Structure formats: structure tokens, C-alpha cells
Amino acid sequence: MVARWHTVKISVLIIALAMLDLIFTLLGVWSVVGETRNWVLSFEALTLILLLCNCLIIRQVINQHQYAHSYRLVANLVVFSLLFCLAGDIVNFNLAQHYFQHGAVIKHDYLADSVWFFMPGYLLLFLACWCLLGYSGTQVVYFIIAMLITSLLALFSYLNMHLPGSGWYVTLLTGGYALVIAQAALLGLCLLISSRIAKTQRTILALGMILATVADALIGQFWLFGNEGQGYYPQIRAINWAIYITSQAIVIHLPLVAITQAQTSSRTSAAEAGLAK
Template identity: 40%
Template structure:
């Protein structure tokens, strides 16, 4: 399979999610009411397509390189998406239940999805850290995003937290806020490790995918879980989150794909340097 096809599939997936989100924001359809099942079906198709594309990327990587580090990153990226998709299904709130843990947070089913997103984004972080290590031996490119992301996560938790929220929700969202903060800063660190402004378009896009993942979860925390005094700005915030989240996933799944392309380019360039055309 040609490399460009994998990119085109991601573009199609994002286009479907974008149409879904914008149409809902403009009032053409809604997740609330008789159209709910139809929208959930469409979004499920988007997630399945995303999973298939990630699987094809993993297979493409295994075919096009024998580098164990790159193959490991491909596995980490694929497994990360698998966990995250389970979190997405949880966020669908198929039973349509609310206030399951307490009377403060209406959409507390979102906290249940953390049990899937936490390992999912941890695996993605490991893939991101390994990719950074392939670019630079400077450990600061990993230490700094971990520190900065954790601090920003704690600060954001203090800012959005509501009084009388139970310990289970507080601790769960607090830990997750720190993790997702690290994910965002890891995206920035990856771009910097690739040369910053000199990074290629692909490197910029993949790094941006990590950052968008943090933005998507910041939207959930501030406006869906704790927003509107615990009622959430629902369903509008759901549509906005869906658009940003799918954009992030469509980008980050190409991390191993990008690394293999870069390694091939680097190898070809070295060959040209050793065998200059005369």
C-alpha cells in the first residue's frame, strides 16, 4: 500500500467528523432526540475507520522497516488508540445515565472513560518519548514536558474544580489532567526535537496532534464535566470536543508512519553522500 493512501484515509475520516460536528453545531441534527442513534452509528463508523487506518499503518511500518524501535512505536501507537476508542464508547453514554456518583457532576460517566484513556494516553506518551529519543539524546526534551505538563495539569484542575465534588471524581480527573498536560507538552517537545521551525510539515502535524489531544480533554474538563456548575454546556461542547479529538487522533496515529519515512529519507541521503553523482 502506498504511503499517501494512509494519509488520505485520515483526511476522509476527519472530514466526516468535521461535517458531523459542524452540522450539529449549526442545528441540522442533534445527539439529543430521535437522531441520537443515527449520529452514534455514524460516529462509530468514524472510530472503526480510524482503528482500521491505525492497523494499516502498523502493518505498513512492519513491511517497510526492520527497525525494532520503530516497530515498537507502531505497536504502542496502535494499542494506545485501542484503549482510547474504548473510552470513546464509554463517553457515548449508551445507557443515558447521569449523576451516578454524586449530585454535583451530571456527566460523571466521563470519569469512567478515564480508565481507558489513562492507559491509552500513557502508551501514546511512551511512543512520543521514544520518538523524541530517536531525534535527540538530550533528556531535557522529556523531563521538561513531564514537569511543565504536570504543573499545568494541577493548575487547570484547581481552576475548574467545583466545591463539594466527591473524592473519586476529584482524584480521577486530577491525575488525568496531569497526564493530558504532559501529552500536550510532549507534542511541543517533539516538534522542538525535530528542529522547531525547521521541522517538516509532517513533524509539525504529528506534534500538533499531541497538542490537540490535550486541547480536546481540556474542553471536556472545563466545559463538559465541571462547566456550567456541573451541568455541562451539553451538547454543544460534545460536538466541539469530537471535532478536535478526531483531528488529534488522525494526526498522532501517523507518528510511526512519519518516523519510517524520515528514516528512509535519512538512509537515502547518506547513500547519496557516500556515492555522489559525478
């Protein structure tokens, strides 16, 4: 229990660092554009390292638990999900500061390159959520229907912000990713209404999943296709960063929520067995 609270405190610190980054950017203390660029990237890299360390600590807590065998898979899925996303973050840092790499319309088209990492990263996270939800039978059918509806809404939203002349590479990658990342919000809603998880935990976890969709929606609307392809940069980058890091700092706790759920179910079963006697 003590170790779990330590991971919560670290996540709060990570979110605080992301908010500090946002405040400093909006106040003009530093910027990813100009002389202070290296300071911003170093600060954000430190935040990502702290995020990864906390995720690994959570995995270690799971491995030491009595239910480790059942939930080690969930912990591993979350760790590898984060590793893929961290690789995507590095791409989005645009260390070489190359623009218009895939055409003459989208300035920050390196964002499309990061999809190669964020796509598998979030798919792994979705699998972890699926394990936690434990759907079966008609629940799976209802989920598939909801997923198709979500995809249609995401496609409609994407087509509304897409700029003609963006090129097939940017269009296919970002369009496909828009359909995928929209499912994070759907899974968040599924977690929110799940009776298998404690109310407070499912509310916070749902928030983390929904924020993942919000963060990427902001990227598409204001960073990638916004301002006629120039992007509202760097302000939108800082806003996106704060939301994205908050999301990641929350969702890495998914394995701990799964363990808590298992403990609650075990105690309930034991109590019912005692009453039966």
C-alpha cells in the same frame, strides 16, 4: 509510498466526517439528545471503525517495510493506544444514559470512568513519541524539568475549574488525568522543535498531539465542570469530538513519520560515506 498516501486520504476523510458531525449538531440537523441520538452515535461509531482500520493499515505498511524490525514496536504502541481510547469513547457515549452516578454535583460524571481507558491509551502514545524523539543525556533532564513545569500548570488549571463537592472518585481520576494529558502538548512542542524530523511532518504531528490536550481541556472546562456541573451539552460534546478525532487521525501516522525519518537518516549516512570515499 502509494499505500502511505492512501492512509493520508483516509485520515482526511475521517476528519471531514468529524467536521460534518459538528456542523450537523450546531445547525440542529441532529443531536445526541433526542430522537436522532441513535443516528449520531451510529455515525460516530462508523468514524471510529474507519479510524481503527486506518491505524491497522498503517501498521501493515510498517510491517512490510525494510525497517519493520526497528519500528514495529512504535506501530504496535499506536495501535494499542487507539484501542484503549476507543474503549474510552464507548464509555463517553453513555449508552445507558446514566447521570450523577458518583455524586449530586457533576451530571456527566461518566466522563471520569473513561479515564481508566484514556489514561493507559495516551501513555502508550507518549511512549511511541518518546521512541521517535530519541532523547538521551541532558535532553532527558531538560524534558523531565519541562514535564514537571507542565504538570504544575495543568494542576493550577484543574483547580481553577474544579467544583467543590465533586467527590473523591471524580476528583482523583480527572485531576490525575489532567496532569497526564497536559504532557501531550509538551510532547507536541518537543516534536515541533525536533531537528530529527522533516519540518512539515513534525508540524502536523505536533498539531495532533497539542489538539489532544485541547480536546480534554474543553471536556473539563465545559462538559464536566462547566455550567455548575450541568455541562454545556450537547454542543461542547460535538466540538470536542471534532477536535479529538482530528487529533487521533493525525497521531496514528506517527509510525510512518518514524519510518520516513529512518529513510532520511539512511540516505544521509550513505551520501556521507560516498563523499568520504
